[in-house]
Amino acid sequence: AQKITQTQPGMFVQEKEAVTLDCTYDTSDQSYGLFWYKQPSSGEMIFLIYQGSYDEQNATEGRYSLNFQKARKSANLVISASQLGDSAMYFCAMREGGRTGNQFYFGTGTSLTVIP
């Protein structure tokens, strides 16, 4: 089974609107971390937001928020007030266990296009 599933290969959103990018995960660990990264066409990987499995509140970072539903094993990224510069690939990732050195498992990504 896939550790991270992103079911939306491509998404479009109107500038200034909000958009939700879906992510579901699979783990039997009680302690894990969930991350979202942005990859522009230039190729670099930019960290956006982190949610720990024991965090009771949804993480927020500026225009990014993470809708964490533990029982459903979902960690959707919400981008509010979309900007043209948000057009990029977005990857959801998970680190299992509490140990910092554990590998990240990545999803296949969602390509977001912001329309003027």
Next chain:
Amino acid sequence: EPEVTQTPSHQVTQMGQEVILRCVPISNHLYFYWYRQILGQKVEFLVSFYNNEISEKSEIFDDQFSVERPDGSNFTLKIRSTKLEDSAMYFCASSDVTNQPQHFGDGTRLSIL
């Protein structure tokens, strides 16, 4: 803000040759990683490194690959006898002792001819 730096940004190599990809992790980080991303595909874990030894590796990381921290700042990935299917973007990442995220470099695009 400190960042992970990778060199070169693009490497073109003949099949069968050896390549060394270089990374300078963030200075106070202790965990180092290599990932690869074949064009249009997801990012795949290769290896993690801590305290001068490999802590975890994937099945992709076979005898063709090796990592080294030759000094206090560099972290290298060596690929021996390169194959066409080694063509990919290779990312170095580092993290500190907390549960902070892995910070990625801008990647090295490796093209095998």
